[in-house]
Structure formats: structure tokens, C-alpha cells
Amino acid sequence: MINGATVDGELPPLESLNAIDKWILSRWSQTCSQVTEQLESFEFSRACETMYHFAWDDLCDWYLELSKEAFASGNAAQSQRVLGYVLDQLFRLMHPVMPFITEQLWTVLTGQESLVVAQWPQAQSTHVDKESEALVTQLQEIITEVRRFRNDQGIKTSLKIPGRFVAPAHIAKYASAMAFVVRMELGDITASAKCEAAGVVVEFDLTGSIDVVAERQRLEKDLATATKDKQTAEVKLNNQGFMAKAPENVVVEIRERLEKTTSDIERITAALAGLPQA
Structure with a gap:
């Protein structure tokens, strides 16, 4: 099972856990409560979306990423137990909508008989940690x-x-x-x-990491393009004749372009300022 996740033993005391472990327990408890309410209200689509975002965004995108250093160091017994707990509970929660894959993963993780007879997960209010x-x-x-x-x-x-x-x-x-x-x-x-x-x-210390001269030239070229695009959008938006005749969707598109180019100029300017002196 991934990163040595285990369900052996009790969950470590909350006060002994680092903030990353406390965070995933907090997010899990809130997700469990929310999904249970959605399923009981027959909001199946919303329940699936909530489970998806927890599994993909919170667990995979952030918890596993932030815990990589601990797992790699070999000093991750508590995090492995937390991960095992979250996976155990998540497979139970997902079982009604993904019965076959969760059954296989859960039995491998826990060594128990079947998710069909397992207890429904319960949210733990004590795990919520703002x-x-x-x-x-x-x-x-x-x-x-x-x-x-x-x-x-x-x-x-x-x-x-x-x-x-x-x-x-x-x-x-x-x-x-x-x-x-x-x-x-x-x-x-x-x-x-x-x-x-x-x-x-x-x-x-970017010494030797980038070709400063080439990178500055690239950014300056991008800045010139963004500045030109912004000026073009401003000219159109300030032209009363154009604005009176242009379809609404065209005006919206130009305003969005102005907003994007303004953001691009700020980003590129900051990148140029962050470059080391050649």
C-alpha cells in the first residue's frame, strides 16, 4: 500500500501529530460529514464531487506531496498511521459509488473480509483543527x-x-x-x-541555473507583446463608436483580454525584477 500506509494500532494522539497530519484529519472529518449529509439528501452528484475533490486535491495533490519528505526520511510512522486511517475511512465512504475498486483496495489495506459488512465512517469533531x-x-x-x-x-x-x-x-x-x-x-x-x-x-541562488541574458530577452519580448495587446484592448474599449456597435460578447471578450494582459504585465515585470544581474 502507498508509502507504507497502515491500519495497525490506534491513531496517534492529536497533540503528537504535525500540522500536516492534523490538517488531513481535519479535512477528512469535514468531508465525511458533508458527504454523509449529501447522500442522505439524495444529492448523489454533489456527494461524488465532494469525495473526488478530497481524494484528488486534499489527499493526493497536497497531503502526499507535503509528506514526501517525511516518507523519504524513513521517520514517518505517525504519518503512515494517519494515511492508513484516512484511506480506510475514504474507501468506506466511496464504496456505494465505486464498489469494486474500493472493495479490492480496502481488503488489501485492512486484511478484513469485506467492505459490505464494514461500519460506515463517522466524522470526528475533535479532529477539526482550524x-x-x-x-x-x-x-x-x-x-x-x-x-x-x-x-x-x-x-x-x-x-x-x-x-x-x-x-x-x-x-x-x-x-x-x-x-x-x-x-x-x-x-x-x-x-x-x-x-x-x-x-x-x-x-x-540562481547562479548557473539559468541563462540570465537569454531569459531576460525572452521576458522582455513577452512583456512587449503583453503591453501591445493591452493597448489594443484599451483603444477599443475607449472608442465610443466601437462600443456602441460591438456585440456584447465581443465587449466581454475584450475586457477579459485587458484583465489578462494587465495580469501578465505584472507577472512578467515581477519576473524581470527577480532575475539576478548578468
């Missing part, structure tokens, strides 16, 4: 911003780059987990670029 949810939301914002920064700078996704997080203690505690996800090598560096998110500054 503080951990808020913290993980910050970690998500930081990771998303670092990924965006890497993409804007043209850094290969497979390349590890030196960097560090300048963050308060409650976030710095999870620096290694974030670094593992965004392929960053933590250490003392001479910073040549940075980005910011959730009140945290992330500094990088």
Missing part, C-alpha cells in the same frame, strides 16, 4: 508561488536549486517539507533572486 488548516493554506500559497517563480524563470522542473525560506518559526518548521516538494536545496546561500508569498520571503 489552526492547522490555516497553516497548511500558507504552505500551499508558498509552494504555489515558488512553482510559479520557477516556471517564470524558465528553470527546469527536475533541477534542484539552492535557496532558503525567511519565515516565522511556525512556518520555518516545515521548510524541509516545502523544499522537498519544490526541489529546493536548503542552505546558506548568496541570494540572487527572491519571491514572496503568505508573508514569507523565499530566496534563491
Whole structure:
């Protein structure tokens, strides 16, 4: 089973868990309660959508990603038990709409006879932890911003780059987990670029990681294109004759283009500012 997930023994005491484990338990309890209510109200489509977003977004996209460093280090006994608990309960919840695959996965995970005779999962109100949810939301914002920064700078996704997080203690505690996800090598560096998110500054040493001259030329070309597109949209929107005759859907499209180009200009300008000096 994935990452050594286990159902052996009791769930560890909540106070002994890290914020990432507390977060997935909190999200699971709320999802379980919500899906149960939706099924009892015959809102099957909404129930399936709720289960899908928990399984795909919360569990796979974020919990497993944020726990990779712990699993890789071999020091993940508590996280493996939490993962086992969540999978056990999730397979029970999904069984009515995905009976065959959940039956197979659950019996392999638990070693028990059949989901058909298993108890329906129960939400645990004591597992709801808004503080951990808020913290993980910050970690998500930081990771998303670092990924965006890497993409804007043209850094290969497979390349590890030196960097560090300048963050308060409650976030710095999870620096290694974030670094593992965004392929960053933590250490003392001479910073040549940075980005910011959730009140945290992330500094990088991009020496040797990118061709600064070529990247600056690419970004300047993209900026010129975005600026031209914005000016074209503004001219049309400021032309009263055009606005009086243009179909509504065309006007909406131009306004959306103006909004997108404005956002692109801000993003590219920030990327240029973040480039190290050649």
C-alpha cells in the first residue's frame, strides 16, 4: 500500500501529530460529514464531487506531496498511521459509488473480509483543527508561488536549486517539507533572486541555473507583446463608436483580454525584477 500506509494500532494522539497530519484529519472529518449529509439528501452528484475533490486535491495533490519528505526520511510512522486511517475511512465512504475498486483496495489495506459488512465512517469533531488548516493554506500559497517563480524563470522542473525560506518559526518548521516538494536545496546561500508569498520571503541562488541574458530577452519580448495587446484592448474599449456597435460578447471578450494582459504585465515585470544581474 502507498508509502507504507497502515491500519495497525490506534491513531496517534492529536497533540503528537504535525500540522500536516492534523490538517488531513481535519479535512477528512469535514468531508465525511458533508458527504454523509449529501447522500442522505439524495444529492448523489454533489456527494461524488465532494469525495473526488478530497481524494484528488486534499489527499493526493497536497497531503502526499507535503509528506514526501517525511516518507523519504524513513521517520514517518505517525504519518503512515494517519494515511492508513484516512484511506480506510475514504474507501468506506466511496464504496456505494465505486464498489469494486474500493472493495479490492480496502481488503488489501485492512486484511478484513469485506467492505459490505464494514461500519460506515463517522466524522470526528475533535479532529477539526482550524489552526492547522490555516497553516497548511500558507504552505500551499508558498509552494504555489515558488512553482510559479520557477516556471517564470524558465528553470527546469527536475533541477534542484539552492535557496532558503525567511519565515516565522511556525512556518520555518516545515521548510524541509516545502523544499522537498519544490526541489529546493536548503542552505546558506548568496541570494540572487527572491519571491514572496503568505508573508514569507523565499530566496534563491540562481547562479548557473539559468541563462540570465537569454531569459531576460525572452521576458522582455513577452512583456512587449503583453503591453501591445493591452493597448489594443484599451483603444477599443475607449472608442465610443466601437462600443456602441460591438456585440456584447465581443465587449466581454475584450475586457477579459485587458484583465489578462494587465495580469501578465505584472507577472512578467515581477519576473524581470527577480532575475539576478548578468
